[in-house]
Amino acid sequence: MTNFIGLDKEKSQVLAEKLNELLADYSIFYQNIRGYHWNITGDKFFELHDKFQEMYEDLFVKIDEVAERIKTLGHTPNHQFTDYLKLSKVKESTEVSDGVKDVKDTLESLKIIISLQREILDLSDDANDEGTNALMSDYISEQEKLVWMYTAYIK
Known part of the structure; x- marks a missing residue:
């Protein structure tokens, strides 16, 4: 039976559940990046302040795209932080003023x-879901480049 x-x-349904997990991870990650x-503070303030703003603006768009993809699949995106905190493997950051630690935490979240x-x-490929497939492929490519850049930054 098809939708x-x-x-x-x-x-x-399985894709929507996994996308809701991603939505939770993105939402917690977004708040962490906003906090950073x-x-x-410190000597890297200007460069990191700008980089973190670029990242949270990008995450804001991704959060919306993931939620809309869940709707496109015929399901409901979670919207409560209590749900996000239960589902997310990305944990809330408590130390948000140390630039090197913030970058390391960003790498762990990524x-x-x-x-x-x-x-x-893999799931979207198996489901022949090109829409989700394209979205994930684009996100992975972008974020792998960020990992390279942030890794180079902390060395």
Whole structure:
């Protein structure tokens, strides 16, 4: 049985659940990055303040795209932070003013997110879901480059 966009309903359900996990990870990550942006101090303030702003603006767009993809699959995106805190493997940051630690935390969060996106990519490929597939592929490419850049920054 298929949904309105021609995808298997059961596979779409599994994809929507995984996308809700990604939505949770992105939402917690977004708040962490906002905290880094607001609270960064020290000699790297200007460069990191700007980089964190670029990142949270990008995450804001991705959060919306993921939620809309869940809707496109015929399901409901979670919207409560209590749900995000239960689902997210990305943890809330408590130290947000140390630039090097913030970059290391960003790298750890990206590792979690990229891994989940690869899992979703496999599921979307199996479901013949090109829309989700393209989204995950684009996100992974962008974030792998960020990992390279942030890794170079802390060396």
